[in-house]
Amino acid sequence: MKIIGTGSALPEKSVTNDMLAGFLDTSDSWITTRTGIHERRLLSTETLRELAMKAGRAALESSGVRPEDIDYLICSNVANSYVSPSLGSIILGPLGCCCPTFDLNGACAGLVYALDMADAFLKTNRARKILIVAAEQPSRFCDWHDRATSVLFGDGAAALVVTEGEGFIDFRLTGDTHTDVMYYKRSLEPTPYDRVEEKTTPLVMEGREVFRLAVEASIRDVDALLGRNGLTGADIDMFLLHQANMRIIECIRQHLEQPKEKFPTNIQHYGNTSSASIGILMDELSRAGRLKNGATLLLSAFGGGFVTGAALMKWSEIQYK
Ligand code: UT7
Numbered sequence: 001m002k003i004i005g006t007g008s009a010l011p012e013k014s015v016t017n018d019m020l021a022g023f024l025d026t027s028d029s030w031i032t033t034r035t036g037i038h039e040r041r042l043l044s045t046e047t048l049r050e051l052a053m054k055a056g057r058a059a060l061e062s063s064g065v066r067p068e069d070i071d072y073l074i075c076s077n078v079a080n081s082y083v084s085p086s087l088g089s090i091i092l093g094p095l096g097c098c099c100p101t102f103d104l105n106g107a108c109a110g111l112v113y114a115l116d117m118a119d120a121f122l123k124t125n126r127a128r129k130i131l132i133v134a135a136e137q138p139s140r141f142c143d144w145h146d147r148a149t150s151v152l153f154g155d156g157a158a159a160l161v162v163t164e165g166e167g168f169i170d171f172r173l174t175g176d177t178h179t180d181v182m183y184y185k186r187s188l189e190p191t192p193y194d195r196v197e198e199k200t201t202p203l204v205m206e207g208r209e210v211f212r213l214a215v216e217a218s219i220r221d222v223d224a225l226l227g228r229n230g231l232t233g234a235d236i237d238m239f240l241l242h243q244a245n246m247r248i249i250e251c252i253r254q255h256l257e258q259p260k261e262k263f264p265t266n267i268q269h270y271g272n273t274s275s276a277s278i279g280i281l282m283d284e285l286s287r288a289g290r291l292k293n294g295a296t297l298l299l300s301a302f303g304g305g306f307v308t309g310a311a312l313m314k315w316s317e318i319q320y321k
Contacts, residue, residue: 001119002165002316005063008158008283009054010270011041017151026147036246040154040271042139048080051157052091052135055276058283059159060095062320065129067096070161072127074118075103076110076134076275078304079141079184087135097131107182107303108242109173110134110275111158112311115299116171118162133159136274141184143202152244154271158279170229170312172221175305178213181206182304214244214302215251221310222252222300229312233258235296238285242301243267243277252300264290274303286318293317 016039017028031037043051052075060067073095075088082090088101106113111134118130138153185201218241226232233256241249246267253263266281273280278299285291293316300310 001115001122001162002167003160003162004165004316004318005059005061005065005161006159006279006283006286006318007055007058007060007062008156008276008280009051009058010156010280011043011046011051013042013044014039015042020151024147024150026151031151034245034247035152036265036267037152037271038268040269041156043137043155048135048137048155048157049087049090051155052087052133053094055135055157055159056091056095056131056133059131059161062318063161065161068098070097070129070131071099072118072121072130073097073099073101074114074130074132075101076106076114076132077103078105078107078110078136078138078274079186080137088133091133106275106307106309107305108244108272108274108277109301109303109307109309111279112171112299112301112309113173113307115160115162115168115311116173116309119168119171122162122164129161129163131159131161133157134275134279136276138203138272138274141203146202148207149203149205152272154273156270156273156276156280158276158283160279160282165316166314167316168311168313170225172225172310174217174221174308176307178306181209181213181306211245211248213306214248217302217306217308218248218252218300218310219255221308222256222298225298225310225312236262236298237295238291238297239263240278240281240297240299242303243270243281244272244302275301277301287320291315291317
C-alpha cells in the first residue's frame with residue numbers, strides 16, 4: 001500500500017491559552033510548560049461533517065482519483081452527534097463516492113488502525129482505492145469546567161487516499177484493557193427491563209497514568225518495528241507521532257537519541273486532535289515539500305482503550321496543484 005493523496009481541514013476559530021484563562025483556573029504558562037500547546041482550533045460555526053468533507057475532497061483532489069473510483073471509505077471517529085448512521089455514511093454521498101463505508105473507533109490511534117485495515121483490504125483484493133477520513137471533535141466530549149482535560153484538545157480532520165504500492169513496510173497494533181484511565185460515557189435510552197441508570201460522563205482522564213502508558217507503549221511499538229526490520233532510529237528520516245503532549249514526544253525522542261528535526265510537531269497550534277493528528281501533520285509536511293521521495297517514516301499513536309498503532313513506511317512524493 002502507498003499513500004497517493006492527503007488532505008486536512010481545521011476550524012476557523014483559534015482559541016489561545018489566554019482565552020481559556022478567561023473562564024478557567026489555568027494560565028498560558030501552565031499549559032505551555034506542561035503540554036507545549038499555545039492555541040487550538042475549535043468548531044463553532046462550522047460542523048464536523050464539513051471538516052471531514054473538506055479534508056476528504058482535498059485528499060481526493062491531490063490523488064487524482066475520482067470519487068466514484070473509490071471503492072472503500074474508512075472513517076476514523078471517536079464521537080459525533082450521530083451514533084447511527086456512521087460519519088462515513090453521512091459524508092459518502094456528498095463526496096460523490098458510492099462504496100461501502102464504516103466508522104472505526106481506535107481512539108487517537110484510529111488513523112493507524114484505518115491504515116492497517118486498508119492495507120489488509122488491498123492485499124486481499126477487497127478494494128483498490130481507499131479513502132480514509134479521520135475527523136474528530138474532542139472539544140464536544142470534554143467538560144469545559146475541567147481544566148485538566150479541556151485545555152488539551154482541538155478539533156480537526158485529515159484524509160488520505162491509498163492504493164497498491166510499495167510504501168508501507170510494517171504495522172504494529174496493540175490493545176490492552178485500561179478503560180478506567182480515560183473514558184467518555186454516553187447515556188443510552190432507558191428500557192423497562194434494564195434498570196441500570198446511566199448518565200453521560202464527559203471525558204475522565206488520569207493524566208499522569210495516561211502519560212506513563214503513552215510513553216511506555218509508544219517506545220515499545222517503535223522499538224519493536226525498528227528491531228524486527230533490522231533498523232535503528234538513525235535509519236528513520238521522520239517520526240510522525242501522535243500530537244498529545246510535547247513532553248511525551250520529547251520522552252520518545254530522548255529514548256531514540258535522535259535530533260529534534262526528525263520529530264515535526266503542530267501541537268503548538270492545534271492541541272490534541274485525536275485520530276486526526278498524525279494525518280494533519282502528514283498533510284502539512286507533504287504540502288510543504290518536507291517529505292521527500294523515499295523518506296523512511298515511522299508513525300506512532302496511542303489512545304483510550306488502551307490502544308496503540310505504529311507503522312513503518314517509505315514516502316512517495318505527491319504533486320499538489
Ligand atoms: O490522546 C491521549 C490523550 N491524553 C494524553 O495524552 C494526556 C497525557 N497526560 C498529560 O499530558 C499530562 O499528565 C497532563 C498535561 C494532562 C497534566 O500534566 P501533569 O504534569 O501530569 O500534571 P498533573 O496532572 O500532575 O497536575 C499537576 C497540578 C495539579 O495541581 P496540584 O494537585 O499539584 O495542586 C493539577 O490540579 O496542575 C494542576 N492542573 C492545572 N493547573 C493549571 C491540572 N490542569 C491544570 C490546568 N491549569 N489546565
